[in-house]
Amino acid sequence: MNSKKYKYTIITSLIIAFFINFNGFSQELDASNYRMRLSLNSFKQSDNSRMLEVSFIGQNKDDRKDKLPVFDAVIKYYNEDNLLGEAKTSKEGIAQFTVPEGQNYITDENGYINIIAKFEGSEGLEEDDDDIQIKDLFLELNLKEVDSVKTVFVRGFTKDSTGVKTPLEGVTVAVSVGGMFAKRKLEEVIIEDGEFEFEFPTDIPGDVNGDIMVYSTVQNSDDYGTVVQSKSVNWGVFKKETVKEQNQLWSQAAPIWMYIVLTILLLGVWANFLYTIIYLFKINKGGKEIEGEHVTG
Amino acid sequence: MENKKTDKGGSNRRNFLKLGFMSSVSAVAGASIFSSFALPEEEAVESGEKIRLLTPDGKIVEVDATKVNKYPEALVTPEESRIGIPNRKFVMVIDLARCKNARKCVEGCQKGHDLDYNEEFIKVQLLKDNPEGAPYWLPKPCFHCDEPPCVTVCPTGATFKRDDGIVLVDNERCIGCKFCMTSCPYSARIFNWGHKEKFDDESIPYSPETSIPAAEGTVSKCDFCPDLLRQGKLPYCAQSCPMGVIYFGDKNEDIVTNGTDTVSFSKLIKDRGGYRHLEHLGTKPNVYYLPAVNRQFPLERGFDIDPDILNRYKDVPYVQDFIKQGKI
């Protein structure tokens, strides 16, 4: 009996364990099969604020295409030991935090700002962090008409702790114009001596008012991150539609002559029908009178 | 002896039942624990599609993916949809040199518009212009012509051309006479012949801009996805193409993009010899094609598709040769 009880206990616990596991298998898995990747990028925007973007995504160790974003994780941003702020990841695993313009960053001896993004671990996920070292790049974009030639001026420089400006060297800067879906690149130059200029093309329509948004961008540089500067200028040659299509075969209102012809035809025909019917009533009346005569006569 | 046996059988059964009861209780408990992990309801409408996410505690959960549009703000009623997005003139450029019949455009469009397997708003044809030329794959959406023969013949005004160039179909006004289908020279339209369950889906209010849900006995076609355009996104086909074949943009601002490359529309057409199909019919289509020159790979790459779809092209001599040689 004892051995039988023992057997039953084992069977019971196995079945319970199986059910729990079965439960877990159908609905939950732990993340042990995924390697977590946390990466930090810096975007300096036109108003000189810096957006720090973290992507926190798990990648399946066996199937590299299977990616699992982490949702609602708290990411803390530090500049050295100074806490800048924190943000939560979205459903795509992206957390964005914007540092306002006037922030005084702690720089190291070479002038690099050290920014760290940290995820403080939890029960299921380990602690993870990423850091970047970037210099604060100032990008200036000017659009001026010089000698009746529309020119674009781009200047880039960094400032050291004393405020001395060092011109930018050897970095690719792209100038593009904004469109509804994407930006179209006009020029892409490796900047020398901190500045360059070029002639703005004359065939860009811009928006309905002739305004064009011009962007100068340093994309994914090791030293500076991504820096964007933009300005709007009224150099567009938008051709306004002079003729609005009306009264065509395919518009809502038909060509005028169709209305006229149709009305004439229909009026003619239905007038005749009406005339006929009126005559029928006259015949009817006449017949009734005659019948009346027959009765009385 | 017998009594003992039945006694044991009785206690066995009792034990088993107890076991079953306990395990089911634990299963239910587990389920209820799991459901408490469910994420807060989003205001946006659920699409019925699930995405997998990782919680900060390291657990994998499945959540309803939110639809692209957030209703009710995103709703464009049929009356409003007759007015286009102001100051735009949408145009599409398809680069035939790069198309390899991956059919991702077809699938992306089907997913975005809730279409069945054989319902295609954008079709891929295999054409051979002349005996000496090479056959090429032609993705063919609706061309949203500037002088559309389909709009002219609609007796109720259910299909209309907007100021931004898009031709839409109002499924609430269409009476299903199919005159537009007979007058389109590009065979761009499809018809909903019978009743399908997806027509009864009332979770999303109908708008001609989304073409969802379709209605029985009415006409449907490619709509250039105005609901995505209003959010600054490219149509489903342009987003899905792995080769960047489909460029889309606004002719007024002269920029088209395929998601990666952004170029000037007028330069693209001039430099690459862009043309329109059946130009001589005077429909003035808004989809331009870049000729299939300097093909980057052989045509056979495009035969890697379902056999029933490949069977569609059996009348093209190139395919017939292949079949004869037993290669497919």
Added chain:
Amino acid sequence: MNLENRKRELAKEFSPLLEKTTIASKVWMGFLIAVILVGIYAFFIQLIKGHIVTGMRDNVVWGIYIINFIFFVCLSYSGAFISGILHFIHTPWKNSVSRIVEIITVLSLIIGPIFILLCIGRLDRLHYLFMYPRIQSPITWDIIAIMTDLVGCFIYLFLTFIPDFAILRDHSEKAAKWRQKVYKFLAIGYQDTPTQRKKLHKITSTMSAMVIALAIVAYSVLAWIFSLTVQPGWDSSIFGPYFIIAGLYSGVAVIIISMYLIRKYYNLESYIRTVHFKGAGIILLVISLLYGYFTFSEYFTRWFSHKVMDTELLETLFTRYFWMFIFANYIGVLVPIVILFFKKIRTIKSITFAAVIAIVGLWFNRYLIVVPTLETPYLPIQDTREEFIHYTATWVEWSLSLTGVAAFILLFILIMKLVPIIPMSGIIDHEREQEKSKKSIK
């Protein structure tokens, strides 16, 4: 000739036709009703399950229903045309035929649009055609034309019935009470006084002129539904006249067939005589020559200029539709011509046979106009599903077609029970004319 006596004679002669129904006739009507019931069942199946039960699919979106629609409407227009012309011609034999023609006109104009309704995907939205019409659309023109034509032909038909209703009202004491009431109501007090006669004649003349004009305009509009598109095989400049001639062709053929049947089954040999058949036969001959000429022009010009799309269309016609093409455009045209050409073989039976061949050939000609064009579009049909590439009609469509024909015949029989098929007033008018001319000779 004593007018009243003559009227009484005629009423007595024709009343049995109206009031008595033979057993054979009842059986035949029962059969027709059975066919119609099957059709109604098929209609409900289509209503519930949707158009997927037909053979129409994304490329060939117009099938048997549209073919029947054009066919019946072309019968109607030719009827209108012929009855209008008959009104103005003063021949002795026109009287026996005129009512048959007018009834065909109205009945086919009722049956034809029913087929269009069958082809519409959303019947619950039919009123949108009147709430949001677009007058640039040929379908809107067609709706206006058919409605106007229906009202016009119906009024015209009624005008020709009035004198007969008056005779029946005055001389059918033995008839059932309800019949007498109906006659009284429908005769609208017509007493056949000279003034009334003149008035009636005047409005009938105007209406018949109008009906001729309506017939031409309205049928051209129907032809333009096809020829105003750009599709190969349809964008032909001669579709308007072609359809009118084809309409006349089928109309005369149906007139001949109905003359034959009515003559035989209602024993009206004295009224519908050989001269009618010979006259109709000659008209059919002339029209069939014209019709053959138009058909030949269509296909010859397409073959000669060998444009790509025309070549593909002709290839479809001569491979997939080979036997249909031979029947419709060779046999259907040449056999009637041959039969009608030679005086010796022009008998009543052979003329009717020619008419039957003509009508069946014409139906197939309509099929060959509608379906092959839709099967050879500009951009080739590359579809996985066979039913989307080639059109095959299903039992629902065939059953509804037969229902249309059965309904046509049934309604014809029922009208013949209301009003005599040979206009009595016409007989009297004709005899009055003969007396006048005799008197004037004297």
